[in-house]
Amino acid sequence: MAIMVKTDICVGCGACVSQCPFGAIDMKGEFAAIGDKCTLCGTCVDVCPVSAIEITAEPKAAQADDITAYKGVWVFAEQRGGAVAPVSFELLGEGRRLADKLGVQLSAVIFGTGIEPGIKSLIEAGADKVYVYEDALLNEFHEDAYADALTELIREYKPEAVLVGATSIGRAFTPMVAWRIRTGLTADCTSLDIDTEKRQLQQTRPAFGGNIMATILCPDNRPQMSTVRPGVMKRLAADPSRTGEVVRKKPAKPLTSRTRLHNVIEVAGHSINISEAEIIVSGGRGMGSDKGFALLKELAEVLGGVVGASRAAVDNGWMPYPHQIGQTGRTVCPKIYFACGISGAIQHLAGMQSSDLIIAINKDASAPIFNVADFGIVGDVYEVLPQIIKQVKEARG
Amino acid sequence: MNIAVCVKQVPDASEVKIDPQTNTMKREGVPAILNPFDTYAVEEAISIKEKVGGKVTAVTMGPPQAVEMLKLCVSMGVDDATLLSDRAFAGADTWATSYTLGLGIKKLDKVDLIICGKQAIDGDTAQVGPGIAENLGLPFVAYVRKVLDITDTTLTVERLIEDGYEVVEVSLPAVITVVKEINTPRLPSLKGKMRAKSLEVKPLSAADLGAIPENIGLAGSPTKVFKVFSPPVKGQREFIEGEPAEQASKLVAKLHELRVL
Numbered sequence: 001m002a003i004m005v006k007t008d009i010c011v012g013c014g015a016c017v018s019q020c021p022f023g024a025i026d027m028k029g030e031f032a033a034i035g036d037k038c039t040l041c042g043t044c045v046d047v048c049p050v051s052a053i054e055i056t057a058e059p060k061a062a063q064a065d066d067i068t069a070y071k072g073v074w075v076f077a078e079q080r081g082g083a084v085a086p087v088s089f090e091l092l093g094e095g096r097r098l099a100d101k102l103g104v105q106l107s108a109v110i111f112g113t114g115i116e117p118g119i120k121s122l123i124e125a126g127a128d129k130v131y132v133y134e135d136a137l138l139n140e141f142h143e144d145a146y147a148d149a150l151t152e153l154i155r156e157y158k159p160e161a162v163l164v165g166a167t168s169i170g171r172a173f174t175p176m177v178a179w180r181i182r183t184g185l186t187a188d189c190t191s192l193d194i195d196t197e198k199r200q201l202q203q204t205r206p207a208f209g210g211n212i213m214a215t216i217l218c219p220d221n222r223p224q225m226s227t228v229r230p231g232v233m234k235r236l237a238a239d240p241s242r243t244g245e246v247v248r249k250k251p252a253k254p255l256t257s258r259t260r261l262h263n264v265i266e267v268a269g270h271s272i273n274i275s276e277a278e279i280i281v282s283g284g285r286g287m288g289s290d291k292g293f294a295l296l297k298e299l300a301e302v303l304g305g306v307v308g309a310s311r312a313a314v315d316n317g318w319m320p321y322p323h324q325i326g327q328t329g330r331t332v333c334p335k336i337y338f339a340c341g342i343s344g345a346i347q348h349l350a351g352m353q354s355s356d357l358i359i360a361i362n363k364d365a366s367a368p369i370f371n372v373a374d375f376g377i378v379g380d381v382y383e384v385l386p387q388i389i390k391q392v393k394e395a396r397g
Numbered sequence: 398m399n400i401a402v403c404v405k406q407v408p409d410a411s412e413v414k415i416d417p418q419t420n421t422m423k424r425e426g427v428p429a430i431l432n433p434f435d436t437y438a439v440e441e442a443i444s445i446k447e448k449v450g451g452k453v454t455a456v457t458m459g460p461p462q463a464v465e466m467l468k469l470c471v472s473m474g475v476d477d478a479t480l481l482s483d484r485a486f487a488g489a490d491t492w493a494t495s496y497t498l499g500l501g502i503k504k505l506d507k508v509d510l511i512i513c514g515k516q517a518i519d520g521d522t523a524q525v526g527p528g529i530a531e532n533l534g535l536p537f538v539a540y541v542r543k544v545l546d547i548t549d550t551t552l553t554v555e556r557l558i559e560d561g562y563e564v565v566e567v568s569l570p571a572v573i574t575v576v577k578e579i580n581t582p583r584l585p586s587l588k589g590k591m592r593a594k595s596l597e598v599k600p601l602s603a604a605d606l607g608a609i610p611e612n613i614g615l616a617g618s619p620t621k622v623f624k625v626f627s628p629p630v631k632g633q634r635e636f637i638e639g640e641p642a643e644q645a646s647k648l649v650a651k652l653h654e655l656r657v658l
Contacts, residue, residue, distance in 0.1 A: 021625045022429065025409075036460040040488045041622040042616055109632035139564075148642035160579030168558045181496060186521035187491075201622065208408075214625045221619040226400075258536035259567045262553070266561040272558045288530045321542075321578040322557065326471035327518055328577045329432055336657055340478055353628075356654035357657060359648065363623065366638075375634070375651060376636045377644045395649055395658070 002055055007031045009052035016044035016053060020214050040213070070160040070222035073099040074131075075124050076150065077110040078169055078346045080141075084110070086164030086276050087230035089125045090373055094192060094233035095163055096126040098201070101194045103292050105129055111138035111149055123244035125139045126236050130249045131157070135255045141169050142257035147176035153249065153328065154181060161201050164191070166227035167275065178225050184218030185225040188331070190354060201226065209327055209350025230275050231333035232354070269320060272321060279305025280334045282325055282352070285312035286362060286381060288339020293318050295385045296340060302392050308332065308352075310342050326351035341381045344369025361385070398451035398547070402442040403529065404435040404477065406459050406466045407519040432467045433512025437575050440582040441476040441544065442512050449547060451509075452476045458486055458494060458503045461518050461600060468593035472585035474635035479504065485608075491520075495528025496614055500606040502533065510552065511572040515540060523574070530572035538567050540566030542578040564598045 012030045024037035025044060028171045032053070034044070075095045077088040092108060099106035108127040110118060119130050133149040138321070139217045146169070154162065159252065164170040166188045178185035186203040190213075193202040200328040218224040274280055281300040283293055293307065298309045309319035311326055325332055327347035337355035340347060344360070344367055352358070353372045360373035361384050370376040377384055409430045424426045431439075444454045455470040457463050458481040467478035481501045489497065502508055511533075516523035523539075530537035538601060542562060543555040558575055567573075585593075603613055637644045637651075652658040 022557040029646075036484075038487065039622065041625045043625045046624070063558055092569045141558075143530075143539065147531075166539055171523050172527060172537070175491065175495075175522075176529035176531045178524075178619075179492065179528045184490065185524060186620060187524055189522075191443065206628065207521060209521070210626055210628060213628050215623045216620050217623045218620050222514065236654070252589070258571070259538060259565050260561060263564040264558075264561065265555075265564070285478065293629060300503075303537065324577075331521075336652070356501055357655070370634060370636075373634060375648060376634060376637065377645060377648065379641055384644055389642045391645050392658070 003034055003038060004054055005032050005233045006032060009050050011050055011052070013049060015047050015049060019043055019047045021208075022372070032048045042291070045091040050070055056152060065158075065222070067220065070102045070158045071157045072107055073102065074107050074110065074159040074223070075127070076162065076164040076170065076174075077108045077130075078165055078167060078324070079110055079112055079115055082112075082115050082118055083312045085165055085167060085230075086119060086235075087167060088122075088227070088377060090233040091163045091165060091228055092126040093235040094228070094241040096236060098192060098194050099128075099163065101196055102160070102199060104160070107131060109150065110145065111135070113139060120362070121238065123242050124238040124240055126242075127244055129245045132246060134248055137255045137257060141262045142259050143173045143176060144259065145255045145257045146173040147180065148255055149251070150174075151178045151180050152251070154223060155187075162223045162225045164225070164227045166229045168354055170227050172330060174227055181223070183223060184216075184219070185227070187215040187227050189226045190333070192226065192382075200224070206354065209346060210353050211346075211350075211386040226366060229331065229333055229354075231278075231335075234346050238341050242279050247278060261327040269319070274306050274325065274332055275330055278335045279303045279334070279338075280308045280325070280332055280336070280343060280352075280355075281338040281340065282310065283313055283318070283340045283381075284310035284342030284348070285316070286343070287313060287318065288341070290318040291298050292341065292381065295389070297383070299385060299392070300336070302396065303336075304388055305334070305336070308337075310345075310348050333382065339369050340372070340385065342369050343367045344372065357373035368370060386393060398446065398452060398509045398549075399403050399506055400442045400446060400453045402438045402453060402455050402470070403498055403511065403513045403525070403603040404439065404457045404466060404470060405428070405517045406457065406463045407432045407517055419435065422510060429462070429466070430516045431469055432519075433519070434515055434516060435575065436514075437456050437473060437577055437579050438512040438514045439470050439473055440580045441575055442510075443583070444580065445510070445544065445547060446489075452506075454479060454505055456505075458489070458497050463523045464598050467474070467598055468596060468626070469585065469591040471596050472589035474581055474586070474589055478598050478639055479597065480598045482602045483605065483613075484612050485600040485610070485614045488618060489613065490618035490620045491522050491524035491528055492619055493613050493615075494604055495525050495532050496610065496617060497562045497606070498525065498531050499532030502529065504601065504606065509549075511535070511570070511614045513572070513574045515574050515576050523531045526572060526574040533570075533572070536571045537566055537656045538566050538571065541575045544579070552579065563599035600637070
């Protein structure tokens with residue numbers, strides 16, 4: 001390990017012990033000692049008042065290529081049945097900002113056939129160029145075929161940064177691409193920036209269920225790849241007057257996959273795509289029964305949102321698992337999150353605490369959910385919710 | 398059918414508390430547990446073995462104390478366990494971790510199926526499963542919520558997507574990651590606990606695995622942690638008082654004010 005405490009300088013103040021996010025430092029006698037849990041994050045180096053901790057000789061993960069040959073920012077545009085995922089437009093908004101800072105082109109990458117309206121919408125949303133990988137197999141999602149196509153494009157056109165929506169699809173195949181190219185991939189980022197001098201992408205993401213934030217770099221390998229959480233970046237207003245170049249690519253021979261898609265089953269009822277929802281009305285144990293969830297569905301409907309659930313509610317069978325929000329469910333980042341009858345266990349907070357606005361309704365004024373809420377209502381959900389539904393309806397006319 | 402199940406020891410998030418004064422995590426005395434998602438991977442591996450026969454091996458990369466977690470897997474019904482442990486593995490990101498676990502799996506007898514949890518609850522990346530698949534050159538299916546059918550050469554599963562699920566068939570050997578919905582993990586049995594007690598796990602080092610030094614630990618990791626900080630304090634914690642009707646009207650007014658409705 002390339003981290004050491006210089007015992008001739010260490011004054012044994014213990015500042016590093018309390019600040020280490022991984023609990024890897026203990027006091028051994030008079031000095032700090034760094035243990036096995038250390039991940040070389042460098043927090044202790046920063047907090048040490050006497051500069052007694054040093055990370056030495058940062059070795060490099062080798063990549064055969066000359067990394068200065070990599071130019072431009074790419075956004076992977078995910079499409080299903082011709083419809084481009086909302087997160088892809090958000091990433092074009094963010095990618096535009098990053099590309100302008102770097103003084104390079106912003107390109108979108110889209111897979112499949114029969115997607116002309118989608119291609120046009122990517123240019124209107126900010127792309128200077130669209131790479132279209134045309135192969136009919138890519139109209140379905142296959143991890144290996146998607147990885148083949150994106151790897152081929154990256155090897156040929158060498159972008160310096162690639163942003164992919166942190167959706168089921170994005171998070172499944174992007175790691176395969178990063179593995180093949182031998183570059184870094186940062187998962188589920190919630191903010192991005194650029195060090196223009198070093199041309200380094202600063203990728204910030206929550207870890208430990210949102211209890212700490214980490215900024216990750218990929219200094220020596222290209223492209224710098226990130227998956228980015230839906231709902232956090234801002235899309236640009238579509239500009240129909242924008243023009244862009246379209247580069248069409250076909251594989252030498254049609255792509256193949258070792259997976260075969262038999263069937264796609266959309267779960268009936270209202271859209272359950274809670275990862276992309278702007279308004280989520282969630283319920284927990286305090287809803288008491290599936291009758292309580294009927295109230296939540298009504299509120300979600302008048303607000304144009306979707307229903308979420310805590311683990312307790314799912315375990316009780318009041319809502320199916322795809323609606324579960326939290327550590328063992330989905331992570332969401334809507335504009336408004338209603339937490340109704342949810343106490344706010346840390347596992348639930350992990351899945352929703354980065355929402356823009358959190359409204360908590362709970363009988364128990366000391367419930368931890370109120371610690372992350374912007375607005376708290378102490379009261380009975382069965383009394384408060386019907387009132388909110390009624391008044392939103394009235395306000396909407 | 399030989400099945401490898403990849404597991405990780407993580408801090409128990411339910412025991413992690415935020416210090417309200419400093420807004421940092423208090424981690425003293427936080428117990429290490431088997432990553433919750435991996436419990437579903439272990440259960441699925443055991444239940445497949447019970448149906449079609451074979452052997453299940455749990456594989457982890459971690460410090461020597463991860464043996465305790467491997468013993469838990471054995472007490473649930475896993476047959477054997479492999480611990481990849483070396484100071485040189487420290488500081489590994491998902492690339493280097495996938496590389497190292499791939500080497501560990503290559504050490505096992507011909508493996509037909511590799512099962513991982515969807516993600517670990519400390520890093521939350523979901524990148525090691527697909528990384529292992531690439532490292533081993535195997536097909537990969539993410540977010541499996543149900544195993545429908547398994548033969549000697551194929552596996553048919555339901556895979557969770559945003560708006561529903563897909564029925565996917567994959568050729569074996571393959572790597573899959575599983576979500577919570579797939580099963581209810583069993584508790585350790587008495588017989589399993591006895592077996593776990595007598596199980597000896599000899600750690601494999603980087604040298605034992607024949608690992609290339611540039612591919613492991615910090616050296617093998619393309620990503621570097623630049624800084625770690627506490628998230629900005631959330632929540633104005635404004636309580637809305639009054640009778641239910643009054644609370645509702647105040648809330649709706651506030652939402653209008655903020656132009657979010």
